[in-house]
Amino acid sequence: MTETTPVPPVEGPVEHSAHDDASTAADDVGRAASATEVAVPAAAPFGPPPPAVLVTGLTKRFGTRKGAVHALQDVELRVEPGEFVSLIGPSGCGKSTLMRLIADLEKPTSGSIEVFGKTVKQARADQDYGIAFQQAGLLPWRTVAANIALPLELHGVSRKERRERVSELAEMVGLTDFVKHHPDQLSGGMQQRVAIARSLAEQPRLLLMDEPFGALDEMTRERMQGELSRIARETGAAVVFVTHSIPEAVFLSDRVVVMSPRPGRITGIVETGIGADAARDEALRENPAFFAKVTEVREALHGVPVAEGGREAR
Amino acid sequence: MSQPSAQLAGWSAFLDRFGRVLAPVLVGAALLGVWQYLVSVVQVDDVLLPSPARIWEEWEANTGPIREAAGITGTNALAGLAFGSVLGVVLAGIAAAARWFEGMLASVVAALAVVPIVALAPVLNSMFGADSEFGRRAVAAIAAFVPVYINTVRGLRQTTPLHRDLMSTYASTRWQTFRTLTLPSAAPYVLTGVRVASSLAVISALVAEYFGGPRGGLGAFISTSAATSRYALAWAYVGAAIVLGLAAYVATVLLERLVQWRLPAGGS
Ligand SMILES: Nc1ncnc2c1ncn2[C@@H]1O[C@H](COP(=O)(O)OP(=O)(O)OP(=O)(O)O)[C@@H](O)[C@H]1O
Ligand SMILES: [Mg+2]
Numbered sequence: 001m002t003e004t005t006p007v008p009p010v011e012g013p014v015e016h017s018a019h020d021d022a023s024t025a026a027d028d029v030g031r032a033a034s035a036t037e038v039a040v041p042a043a044a045p046f047g048p049p050p051p052a053v054l055v056t057g058l059t060k061r062f063g064t065r066k067g068a069v070h071a072l073q074d075v076e077l078r079v080e081p082g083e084f085v086s087l088i089g090p091s092g093c094g095k096s097t098l099m100r101l102i103a104d105l106e107k108p109t110s111g112s113i114e115v116f117g118k119t120v121k122q123a124r125a126d127q128d129y130g131i132a133f134q135q136a137g138l139l140p141w142r143t144v145a146a147n148i149a150l151p152l153e154l155h156g157v158s159r160k161e162r163r164e165r166v167s168e169l170a171e172m173v174g175l176t177d178f179v180k181h182h183p184d185q186l187s188g189g190m191q192q193r194v195a196i197a198r199s200l201a202e203q204p205r206l207l208l209m210d211e212p213f214g215a216l217d218e219m220t221r222e223r224m225q226g227e228l229s230r231i232a233r234e235t236g237a238a239v240v241f242v243t244h245s246i247p248e249a250v251f252l253s254d255r256v257v258v259m260s261p262r263p264g265r266i267t268g269i270v271e272t273g274i275g276a277d278a279a280r281d282e283a284l285r286e287n288p289a290f291f292a293k294v295t296e297v298r299e300a301l302h303g304v305p306v307a308e309g310g311r312e313a314r
Numbered sequence: 315m316s317q318p319s320a321q322l323a324g325w326s327a328f329l330d331r332f333g334r335v336l337a338p339v340l341v342g343a344a345l346l347g348v349w350q351y352l353v354s355v356v357q358v359d360d361v362l363l364p365s366p367a368r369i370w371e372e373w374e375a376n377t378g379p380i381r382e383a384a385g386i387t388g389t390n391a392l393a394g395l396a397f398g399s400v401l402g403v404v405l406a407g408i409a410a411a412a413r414w415f416e417g418m419l420a421s422v423v424a425a426l427a428v429v430p431i432v433a434l435a436p437v438l439n440s441m442f443g444a445d446s447e448f449g450r451r452a453v454a455a456i457a458a459f460v461p462v463y464i465n466t467v468r469g470l471r472q473t474t475p476l477h478r479d480l481m482s483t484y485a486s487t488r489w490q491t492f493r494t495l496t497l498p499s500a501a502p503y504v505l506t507g508v509r510v511a512s513s514l515a516v517i518s519a520l521v522a523e524y525f526g527g528p529r530g531g532l533g534a535f536i537s538t539s540a541a542t543s544r545y546a547l548a549w550a551y552v553g554a555a556i557v558l559g560l561a562a563y564v565a566t567v568l569l570e571r572l573v574q575w576r577l578p579a580g581g582s
Binding site for chain 2: 150
């Protein structure tokens with residue numbers, strides 16, 4: 001397992017009981033938040049629109065040759081339509097796994113997930129979400145343009161429309177001059193931007209993004225952050241966004257979900273209070289309220305109990 | 315400062331490029347020289363070992379028949395290669411989709427891979443009659459089928475989990491996944507199979523001619539010329555067979571290059 005985390009790795013195993021002992025502020029927030037979330041009634045016809053993502057009592061164990069890996073434990077999460085939620089937590093705490101479960105690429109061990117009130121299988125069949133994986137995952141034999149157009153092509157969008165959409169998207173990720181290149185001619189960050197463009201191609205109502213900006217330089221990263229929040233606002237898409245950067249999470253999100261590893265749990269949720277309509281710009285990055293939220297997330301992250309001497313779950 | 319080293323690099327690149335062409339040519343010329351020397355100076359029996367000059371004479375005198383024979387053998391090889399390759403790709407595609415089919419075919423392919431062409435040729439030639447080229451083409455097809463099938467089966471397994479996940483998030487159908495992901499991933503492997511098969515098809519078509527079937531073709535002429543002690547002519551036909559085999563090989567290598575250029579590997 002990789003341990004390349006900007007936060008001190010929570011190397012020590014944490015038994016689930018430790019969760020209750022360590023009554024940190026973050027924990028309280030987490031429990032309070034999940035409690036209120038569960039109380040919200042499920043979507044009824046003519047009622048309020050169903051949440052973009054509704055995760056209830058989700059547990060995921062992987063059976064491996066060396067025994068079971070307890071990747072997620074009792075995860076509760078609700079993401080409203082148009083809401084921007086970041087997942088943050090040390091490496092191996094199950095962020096990608098949660099993402100893959102929502103995308104119907106893994107099956108839960110127990111618990112349930114709904115996407116826009118449907119099963120994840122149905123949501124995948126209906127193309128309700130766009131996804132950008134932790135790795136770019138481009139098809140090496142396709143040009144940048146053809147990679148971006150892949151979902152459009154599979155879903156029968158006309159050639160003309162595809163061309164227009166591709167040039168829009170390429171412009172947005174700053175790769176207009178590279179549309180005819182192949183992925184092996186691009187840097188890692190450029191490949192990642194192609195993958196982002198591809199995930200946006202069909203203007204999904206839900207965007208699942210797993211550390212999409214991990215391979216970008218700081219300048220491009222800030223520009224892409226601005227672009228992403230603009231796109232999310234304009235299209236009204238809900239976003240579930242995994243990142244290792246606390247400022248990035250705060251800058252983009254309505255809520256930041258803090259997770260801890262082994263087994264992966266949600267240990268805190270921080271409302272950024274920035275508001276969907278507030279401009280995500282340079283001024284915000286220098287705003288004291290912004291710094292306060294960054295500190296709050298950092299404390300929630302570090303407040304996670306460290307090495308309580310339990311045995312590892314695997 | 316960088317001048318001499320750049321010059322040196324230039325030279326070595328030059329030597330490298332020309333060395334690749336020049337070296338085999340030099341070796342070939344040297345061999346021919348030694349051969350000619352053995353015959354004309356050391357006086358090795360002309361019947362035992364005709365000199366290159368004599369063989370060249372025969373070649374010049376018989377360009378028409380040689381070309382015709384090469385045409386017959388080449389056509390047989392090409393027909394066999396085409397049919398065997400298509401069959402190999404199609405069956406490998408089915409094998410990739412259905413495990414039980416692959417298991418069923420595995421023993422057949424293993425058997426075909428070890429059956430020597432010499433064993434098949436007489437049987438197939440008599441089966442399809444003395445004036446049909448079909449037996450020879452069947453032999454070439456069987457020889458070509460094996461490497462194409464084996465390589466394609468391997469190629470069709472080259473998709474990465476990440477790419478499979480991606481296609482699955484697009485709710486893509488099995489056929490779409492096959493067309494947009496599995497087949498392009500397999501393409502370089504298929505072509506490697508075809509490259510190996512091209513040489514095998516030529517050899518098989520040629521060897522099959524030794525065992526009955528219609529008169530005509532390089533193999534048939536090599537055996538008749540040798541049987542009537544016209545060794546120089548036999549060697550001329552052998553030379554034509556070599557040229558034919560090389561042509562098939564070079565053509566498939568170029569095809570492979572072309573596809574590799576169109577489908578660059580790497581990236582992620
Ligand atoms: N397919 C799998 N089989 C077995 N174990 C797995 C599998 N996928 C993930 N895991 C385990 O589940 C845990 C969570 O992994 P996950 O990839 O979700 O972490 P992450 O939070 O995304 O980490 P990172 O920040 O490094 O990307 C890890 O301990 C990992 O080893
Ligand atoms: Mg991850």
